[in-house]
Amino acid sequence: MYISDYRRRCEAVFLFFLIFLLFCIARLFYVQFFRFNYLAEIARKQHNLFVELEPRRGTIFDSNLKPQAVNIPVDSLYASPNSIKEKDKEFVIGKLSSILSVNSSYLRQRLSRKKSFIWLARKITPEQSEAIKQLKIKGLGFIKESKRSYPNSYLASHILGFAGVDNTGLEGMELYLDKYLKGEQGWGIYLRDARQNKLDLWQQMVLPKDGYDVVLTIDEVIQYIAERELDKAFKTHNAKGACIVVMDPHTGAILALANRPTYDLNNHADVNKDITRNRALCDMFEPGSVFKVVTASAAIEEKKVKEEDRFFCENGEYRVANHILHDHEPKGWLSFREVIEESSNIGTVKVAQILGPEVVYRYMKLFGFGSKTGIDMLGEINGVAKPPKQWSKVSISAIPIGQEVGVTAIQLAAAYSVFANGGQLMRPYIIQEIRDKQGEVIKRNSPVMTNKTLSLDTASRIRKILTGVVEEGTGRLAKIEGLSAAGKTGTAQKLEPNGTYSHSKFVGSFIGFAPAEEPLVTIVVMVDEPHPNYYGGVVAAPVFKSVAHDAVKYLKTMQRDREVVALNENKRIY
Numbered sequence: 001m002y003i004s005d006y007r008r009r010c011e012a013v014f015l016f017f018l019i020f021l022l023f024c025i026a027r028l029f030y031v032q033f034f035r036f037n038y039l040a041e042i043a044r045k046q047h048n049l050f051v052e053l054e055p056r057r058g059t060i061f062d063s064n065l066k067p068q069a070v071n072i073p074v075d076s077l078y079a080s081p082n083s084i085k086e087k088d089k090e091f092v093i094g095k096l097s098s099i100l101s102v103n104s105s106y107l108r109q110r111l112s113r114k115k116s117f118i119w120l121a122r123k124i125t126p127e128q129s130e131a132i133k134q135l136k137i138k139g140l141g142f143i144k145e146s147k148r149s150y151p152n153s154y155l156a157s158h159i160l161g162f163a164g165v166d167n168t169g170l171e172g173m174e175l176y177l178d179k180y181l182k183g184e185q186g187w188g189i190y191l192r193d194a195r196q197n198k199l200d201l202w203q204q205m206v207l208p209k210d211g212y213d214v215v216l217t218i219d220e221v222i223q224y225i226a227e228r229e230l231d232k233a234f235k236t237h238n239a240k241g242a243c244i245v246v247m248d249p250h251t252g253a254i255l256a257l258a259n260r261p262t263y264d265l266n267n268h269a270d271v272n273k274d275i276t277r278n279r280a281l282c283d284m285f286e287p288g289s290v291f292k293v294v295t296a297s298a299a300i301e302e303k304k305v306k307e308e309d310r311f312f313c314e315n316g317e318y319r320v321a322n323h324i325l326h327d328h329e330p331k332g333w334l335s336f337r338e339v340i341e342e343s344s345n346i347g348t349v350k351v352a353q354i355l356g357p358e359v360v361y362r363y364m365k366l367f368g369f370g371s372k373t374g375i376d377m378l379g380e381i382n383g384v385a386k387p388p389k390q391w392s393k394v395s396i397s398a399i400p401i402g403q404e405v406g407v408t409a410i411q412l413a414a415a416y417s418v419f420a421n422g423g424q425l426m427r428p429y430i431i432q433e434i435r436d437k438q439g440e441v442i443k444r445n446s447p448v449m450t451n452k453t454l455s456l457d458t459a460s461r462i463r464k465i466l467t468g469v470v471e472e473g474t475g476r477l478a479k480i481e482g483l484s485a486a487g488k489t490g491t492a493q494k495l496e497p498n499g500t501y502s503h504s505k506f507v508g509s510f511i512g513f514a515p516a517e518e519p520l521v522t523i524v525v526m527v528d529e530p531h532p533n534y535y536g537g538v539v540a541a542p543v544f545k546s547v548a549h550d551a552v553k554y555l556k557t558m559q560r561d562r563e564v565v566a567l568n569e570n571k572r573i574y
Contacts, residue, residue, distance in 0.1 A: 054145050055183030057167045058211035062220045071146035075129040077121045081111045084139035099131045123147040150265035158259045158278045162268050176378050183211035215432045217253035222551050226256040229546045234260040237530035237539045243280040243409050245524040249417035251447040252426035282379040284406040285507045288492030289343045291402030295352045298363040301458045307337040311347045318346040320397035340465050341473030345401045352400035357388035366453045367415040375428040383407045413524045416511045419463045420519035423454035467516045478541035480549050487512020489536040510540035514548040
């Protein structure tokens with residue numbers, strides 16, 4: 001009886017193990033042939049870590065290869081939620097929330113994902129990185145990325161713009177040239193050990209392709225000079241806004257461009273769109289008296305008027321249709337030269353009446369008004385230049401003196417450069433070249449003449465008249481000691497919402513070039529709603545004076561230095 005029970009128990013145990021063995025074999029067969037791909041994928045995820053590799057964004061240089069926008073290496077924090085135990089996640093969240101200054105709910109949401117890789121914080125500070133490393137938390141890691149940095153902070157902010165956290169351009173040149181600067185993203189697969197610690201081994205890798213570098217036409221020194229003087233005027237005259245453009249009149253290259261108010265490129269998160277707006281390209285205003293050179297040029301080019309022809313300026317009041325035109329100071333008889341030097345509205349309109357609307361409009365277009373200049377920047381507008389069929393009976397007394405016309409600062413820079421370079425309308429440009437990391441040029445800009453606006457003789461004669469504006473006329477505050485200059489003042493009333501001209505809001509401007517005989521720079525200064533002083537000859541001319549003096553001195557020094565270097569090179573050769 002005992003032996004029989006013992007045998008049955010042995011048979012039962014044997015049968016149990018046989019069934020268990022058969023089950024294991026069946027399970028093994030199932031796993032091997034039906035679950036192989038699924039389990040292999042889990043193993044791959046556990047031992048491999050897919051990482052995107054960021055390319056190095058291209059550097060933006062000034063014309064002397066001084067960096068204006070660069071990338072600096074920083075740590076980015078990632079996590080592997082699958083590697084962090086559920087009981088430890090609240091501890092991790094609490095520590096990281098404090099160090100990164102982020103909401104704990106954000107971290108909780110990120111760490112709840114069933115993934116082997118997620119970003120927690122991109123491009124953190126060195127202090128934050130070090131604090132997290134001290135915690136020695138399993139499942140957290142760092143990848144070196146690059147962060148956009150602007151060495152000169154506020155300088156050239158409206159030219160450069162800025163890039164976001166993912167190194168994608170958002171404003172200015174950063175946005176306009178993003179396809180060149182950004183480069184192409186790469187990727188890699190890290191190997192991890194059984195504890196899922198990252199090994200310094202790659203299973204696969206596609207290297208990122210770095211972005212191209214960009215060389216601008218701006219000069220860091222001239223840009224600083226322009227911004228320094230513009231800032232003084234903006235604050236001194238309590239202005240709503242201001243802008244300045246410094247251009248090489250012979251090539252159209254922009255040497256400096258600035259706006260006020262401005263902002264710090266390294267701290268742009270809370271800056272509103274109104275401040276980032278590039279006023280020099282996208283703010284349209286009535287130019288006022290600076291526009292009188294269009295009528296003056298047309299009169300001389302068409303041989304309708306000579307400099308010494310005299311015009312009676314009606315002692316300050318002149319009726320055109322149902323409108324009474326005034327001068328800022330009553331004048332009697334003035335020569336044509338004096339009409340421009342003294343900025344007589346009445347004298348200018350009488351010249352325009354001789355020419356007629358068709359001729360005035362044709363020269364407006366020849367100077368580029370009413371059309372984009374074609375500058376290689378974002379945001380430029382056309383402005384307004386009405387054809388004669390849209391003129392009213394009083395337009396002939398308004399348009400020639402800069403009313404019923406909308407212009408931009410960049411248009412004025414190109415237009416006044418016509419007198420400085422002998423009659424050519426040059427296309428402004430700010431991108432000198434695009435090059436790869438080896439310095440090979442991918443794309444280069446060259447000077448482009450849009451059209452031949454005036455003859456050399458007419459340009460020379462207008463240049464002499466504009467020199468008289470500075471020497472004897474309304475632009476005396478632009479006169480530079482030891483340096484000749486030419487230019488024109490402008491003071492324009494702004495339009496109120498109801499369409500009438502304001503008696504309290506003005507745009508003061510001065511546009512000129514220096515030296516007058518052999519110009520090196522054309523400078524446009526526009527001050528929006530200055531008060532209590534608002535005349536262009538008071539608020540804008542002094543800015544021109546200071547910028548022209550320092551910029552010309554600098555350019556001549558640079559030119560002499562280059563000549564010395566070239567001379568020394570020639571001596572070494574021979």
